[in-house]
Amino acid sequence: xxxxxxxxxxxxxxxxxxxxxxxxxxxxxxxxxxxxxxxxxxxxxxxxxxxxxxxxxxxxxxxxxxxxxxxxxxxxxxxxxxxxxxxxxxxxxxxxxxxxxxxxxxxxxxxxxxxxxxxxxxxxxxxxxxxxxxxxxxxxxxxxxxxxxxxxxxxxxxxxxxxxxxxxxxxxxxxxxxxxxxxxxxxxxxxxxxxxxxxxxxxxxxxxxxxxxxxxxxxxxxxxxxxxxxxxxxxxxxxxxxxxxxxxxxxxxxxxxxxxxxxxxxxxxxxxxxxxxxxxxxxxxxxxxxxxxxxxxxxxxxxxxxxxxxxxxxxxxxxxxxxxxxxxxxxxxx
Amino acid sequence: xxxxxxxxxxxxxxxxxxxxxxxxxxxxxxxxxxxxxxxxxxxxxxxxxxxxxxxxxxxxxxxxxxxxxxxxxxxxxxxxxxxxxxxxxxxxxxxxxxxxxxxxxxxxxxxxxxxxxxxxxxxxxxxxxxxxxxxxxxxxxxxxxxxxxxxxxxxxxxxxxxxxxxxxxxxxxxxxxxxxxxxxxxxxxxxxxxxxxxxxxxxxxxxxxxxxxxxxxxxxxxxxxxxxxxxxxxxxxxxxxxxxxxxxxxxxxxxxxxxxxxxxxxxxxxxxxxxxxxxxxxxxxxxxxxxxxxxxxxxxxxxxxxxxxxxxxxxxxxxxxxxxxxxxxxxxxx
Numbered sequence: 001x002x003x004x005x006x007x008x009x010x011x012x013x014x015x016x017x018x019x020x021x022x023x024x025x026x027x028x029x030x031x032x033x034x035x036x037x038x039x040x041x042x043x044x045x046x047x048x049x050x051x052x053x054x055x056x057x058x059x060x061x062x063x064x065x066x067x068x069x070x071x072x073x074x075x076x077x078x079x080x081x082x083x084x085x086x087x088x089x090x091x092x093x094x095x096x097x098x099x100x101x102x103x104x105x106x107x108x109x110x111x112x113x114x115x116x117x118x119x120x121x122x123x124x125x126x127x128x129x130x131x132x133x134x135x136x137x138x139x140x141x142x143x144x145x146x147x148x149x150x151x152x153x154x155x156x157x158x159x160x161x162x163x164x165x166x167x168x169x170x171x172x173x174x175x176x177x178x179x180x181x182x183x184x185x186x187x188x189x190x191x192x193x194x195x196x197x198x199x200x201x202x203x204x205x206x207x208x209x210x211x212x213x214x215x216x217x218x219x220x221x222x223x224x225x226x227x228x229x230x231x232x233x234x235x236x237x238x239x240x241x242x243x244x245x246x247x248x249x250x251x252x253x254x255x256x257x258x259x260x261x262x263x264x265x266x267x268x269x270x271x272x273x274x275x276x277x278x279x280x281x282x283x284x285x286x287x288x289x290x291x292x293x294x295x296x297x298x299x300x301x302x303x304x305x306x307x308x309x310x311x312x313x314x315x316x317x318x319x320x321x322x323x324x325x326x327x328x329x330x331x332x333x334x
Numbered sequence: 335x336x337x338x339x340x341x342x343x344x345x346x347x348x349x350x351x352x353x354x355x356x357x358x359x360x361x362x363x364x365x366x367x368x369x370x371x372x373x374x375x376x377x378x379x380x381x382x383x384x385x386x387x388x389x390x391x392x393x394x395x396x397x398x399x400x401x402x403x404x405x406x407x408x409x410x411x412x413x414x415x416x417x418x419x420x421x422x423x424x425x426x427x428x429x430x431x432x433x434x435x436x437x438x439x440x441x442x443x444x445x446x447x448x449x450x451x452x453x454x455x456x457x458x459x460x461x462x463x464x465x466x467x468x469x470x471x472x473x474x475x476x477x478x479x480x481x482x483x484x485x486x487x488x489x490x491x492x493x494x495x496x497x498x499x500x501x502x503x504x505x506x507x508x509x510x511x512x513x514x515x516x517x518x519x520x521x522x523x524x525x526x527x528x529x530x531x532x533x534x535x536x537x538x539x540x541x542x543x544x545x546x547x548x549x550x551x552x553x554x555x556x557x558x559x560x561x562x563x564x565x566x567x568x569x570x571x572x573x574x575x576x577x578x579x580x581x582x583x584x585x586x587x588x589x590x591x592x593x594x595x596x597x598x599x600x601x602x603x604x605x606x607x608x609x610x611x612x613x614x615x616x617x618x619x620x621x622x623x624x625x626x627x628x629x630x631x632x633x634x635x636x637x638x639x640x641x642x643x644x645x646x647x648x649x650x651x652x653x654x655x656x657x658x659x660x661x662x663x664x665x666x667x668x
Contacts, residue, residue, distance in 0.1 A: 084472065133656040134663070136609050138415075138472070142596055143652040150645025157641060268476060278470045310487035317480030324477070325467035 030275040030327075034290040041297045049304045055181035061296055063175070063183035067251065069292035070189065070244035071263055072270035073196055074237040076288045079271055080200075081213040081233060082280030083137030087126060088267060090145035091238050092245025092260035094152050095119045099246055100164035100255035101155075108167035116242045122148055123238025124231065131230030152257040164255050174250015185247050192240070196285045209233065213280025269316065270295055273323045282331075362606030366621045373628040380635040386512035388631075393515035394505060394583055396627045398423065400521055401576030402594045403601035403619035404529070405569040410602055412565035413545040413611030414471040418460060419573050420595035421482035424588060426453055426577025428486050431495025431587025442498030450574050456482060457570015461563035479595070486589045495587040502582050521620070524575065529616055532568075541565055546612025600651045601626065626650070 046053045071088050078085040095115040102111035122144060129140040166174075176184035200206035208229050211219040220226055241260075248263075249255045274291030276283025298319070302312045357364060377384050402419050409416045426449050433445045464474045505517040532538050540561045543551040552558050580588050604622035607614030629650065630643045 129652060129656060134659050135652070135655045139599065139603055139609065139655055140652065142599060143648045143655070146596070146600075146648025146651065147645050148648075150642060150648060153641035153644060154639060157639065265476060265480065268473075272473055278473055308488070310484040310491075313480045313484030313487070315484075317477040317484070320477035320480070321463060321467065321469065321474060324469040324473050328468050 030287050031290060034274065034287060034294065038290055038294050038297065041294060041301060045297065045301045045304060048301065052304065056177075059177045059181045059183050061293070061300065063177065063185060063251065064299075065289075065292045065296040066183065066185045066189045067244045067247045068263060068266060068270060068296065069289050070192060070240055070247070071260070071267035072274070072288045072292050073192070073285060074240050074244075075267050075271040076274070076276045076283060076285050077196070077209060077233055077237055078137065079213075079276045079278050080209045080280060080283055081230065082216075082278075083130065083230075083233075084268065084278065085126075085141050085234065085237050085241075086138065086264060087122065087141040087145040087148065088237070088241040088244070089258075089261040089264035090148040090152075091119050091122050091241040092248065092263075093255075093257055094122070094148050094245070095242035096245040096249035096255040096259050097152055097156070097164070097257050099170065100166055100249060101159045103167045103170075104163065104165045108169055111167070112170075112246070115246060116239055119238045119242030119245075120235055123235040123241075126238065127231035127234030130234060131227035149257060156257055166249055166253050166255060170246060170250040171253060172250075174247045175253070185250075188243060188247065192243070193285065193289060200284060205229070205232070210281055213282075215281070266295055266316070269320045272320055275327060277327075363615070363618045363621065366605065366618055366625065370621055370625050370628070373625055373632060376632050377628060377635065380632055384635075386508065389513060390506075390508060390515040390517070392624070392627055392631065393517035393521075396623050397505060397517045397521060397583060398576045398579040399594060399597050399601065399627075400620050400623045401572050401579055402598035403605065403623050404525055404616045405572035405576065406595075406598035407602045407605065407607050407614060407616045407619045408529075408541070408572065409565050409569040410607050410609060411545045411611060411614055412541050412562055413548060414464060414562065414565065415475065415599070415609070416457075416460060416566065416569050416573075417472060417475040417595055418479035418482050419569065419576075419598050420593070421479045421486060422453060422456055422570055422573035423577040423580060423594055424486040424590065425456065425482045425489070426574040427580040428490035428495065428587035428589050430578055430581045431497060432490055433495075434498045434501070434581070435496035437498065439498060439500050442501060445498070446501065446578060449578060450571060453570040453572075453574020453577070454567045455570070457573065458563055458567040460570065461566025464566065465559040465562050483590075490587050490589045493584070493586045493588055495581075497581045497585050501578070502585060505579070505582050525616060525620070528568075528571075533615075537561070537564065542612050544611075597623075597626075600647070604651065604654050 042053060071092065074085045074088045095118065098115040098118055099108075099111045102114055106114070126140055126144045129135045129144070130137050173184050173188065178184055200209065208219070208224055211222070211224060212226055212229050216226060245260050248260055252259070270291035271283070271288050272278065272291070273294060274283070274285075274287030274289070276288060295316070298315070299312065302315065307315075377388075381388075402423060405419050405422075406416060429452060430445055430449045433448070434442050437445070460475055460478050463469070463478065464471045467474065505520055507516055508514055509516045509519050532541075540551065540556045541564075543554065543556055544558050544561045544565075548558050551561075576594065598619075601622045602614070602619045603609065604626070605614065605617075605619030607619060626647060629646060630640075633643050633646060634640060
């Protein structure tokens with residue numbers, strides 16, 4: 001049904017696609033409709049509660065969106081290769097928890113290094129499973145998140161006496177706001193975002209990610225060592241998750257073994273809304289950033305409207321399906 | 335077979351040949367049964383007075399996850415995946431618990447039928463969205479998992495409601511022989527009555543065909559879209575059964591889905607269902623659920639901290655899948 005029908009239907013549709021109009025805009029410049037959606041949401045928010053949109057609001061919104069955007073970066077990179085990383089929640093929580101428990105005895109620098117190295121090791125195992133043993137990314141990251149969560153629960157019992165402490169520097173970084181409207185965590189986010197956005201377009205590795213996702217066989221025949229690309233990808237993803245976890249710990253001033261678990265599905269949602277295809281080979285990070293902002297503003301809006309958490313979940317789900325369906329329709333891929 | 339004379343040695347050879355062929359086709363399930371026996375023996379060794387009561391407790395505790403595994407197996411055989419199994423279970427559980435509280439038995443039966451119909455409807459919505467929007471199934475069911483979870487929370491914010499006494503009685507205790515728990519009988523009867531006729535029907539063939547090669551199935555005259563929708567509806571039906579089992583085992587409705595989705599995916603992968611679709615059955619996943627539960631029991635009896643069980647479960651999942659893909663790679667090379 002899918003194969004034959006779309007093959008015929010796509011041919012006459014091409015003139016209308018290239019002929020201009022909103023379809024072309026969405027296809028070639030997906031950022032424009034996303035930013036319009038973001039502005040509309042902000043306008044609705046201002047309308048719902050006049051005066052809420054000001055410098056302080058902008059700062060808190062960006063501050064809340066940044067950890068989500070970093071987690072969504074993991075999803076974007078993995079999805080470009082046709083994968084998905086469901087272990088970001090466990091890995092990010094692990095980094096935050098390690099940091100908080102080790103900071104009291106070892107000092108913040110050692111704790112930070114240990115946390116990120118542990119995240120990288122988890123990513124290495126995931127990457128070897130997916131790249132070398134060719135385990136399905138969904139299963140591998142799922143299994144890895146169980147392993148990490150389990151190990152952390154055991155570790156938690158061992159460390160029950162030491163207690164947790166979020167170092168002051170991390171709190172400043174995660175929750176501080178400078179000059180009244182600049183969240184401090186942008187110090188971390190700006191270089192990361194720049195590196196990913198530019199790296200995906202200009203670097204050889206970035207192009208390899210697209211190539212592997214678009215057509216693995218062609219990528220292999222062209223000489224790409226797919227397993228190396230994938231191992232590097234999941235290590236990078238785990239380190240990014242670790243950074244996000246530490247920022248979230250700084251923001252909330254707590255660290256538990258399941259701190260970040262609830263952000264896993266929103267991170268996938270942000271990447272999908274941002275226009276990255278889960279089938280691989282299409283997407284980019286700038287859309288994901290706007291996607292994370294949209295989700296954050298939407299959360300605020302629903303809170304302002306005093307919607308219960310349940311309604312928020314239902315709306316989140318509906319929006320993801322609607323946006324994903326719109327992309328599929330406009331771009332015409334199956 | 336080629337001889338066809340009907341001599342006794344000929345027939346015996348035929349029988350042996352058929353058995354070997356059957357065993358070759360079901361190696362994975364046979365291996366799992368072996369694993370199950372090993373773990374049962376291990377349990378008996380660790381806890382010499384583990385007996386009929388232990389088996390009964392085990393049967394009741396695995397019932398919801400076993401239904402979830404069957405639900406996931408069906409949709410994965412059709413080439414999809416359903417990440418909303420857990421939330422659908424929660425939805426069924428709260429609906430049944432709210433309606434059944436302080437009601438008589440006849441009404442309770444009506445509620446059970448209604449909840450099963452609800453499950454079919456919810457699953458069919460999942461399937462229709464996947465087929466109509468052509469958005470990847472992971473994205474659609476991820477999004478609907480938000481929707482169903484939110485709806486469940488709207489119906490019942492905290493665990494509450496009640497279960498009809500007959501519903502609780504139907505799964506607790508033994509049936510005649512103390513070694514034959516009712517919960518296991520219920521599971522076997524329901525799965526046998528629903529799945530076996532389906533598997534043998536034209537629809538069953540279509541299900542496997544769509545899973546292994548949708549285009550080939552389409553060109554053989556199978557209605558691919560409707561087959562997929564029915565597969566998702568069946569997944570909803572078995573998820574609703576899982577939700578009813580949750581209500582029956584707990585006595586109240588459980589609005590928070592827990593990790594049933596992840597556990598169902600883990601169980602089908604261990605149970606020999608290929609994530610690529612078109613391969614596997616429902617017996618393997620059910621045995622996998624029992625094995626995973628026994629692992630947890632054994633760890634407990636061995637005096638291992640229960641927190642290790644999550645890590646061990648994840649490690650088993652990864653280990654088995656890596657082993658499976660190694661075997662597959664060997665076959666391709668040979």
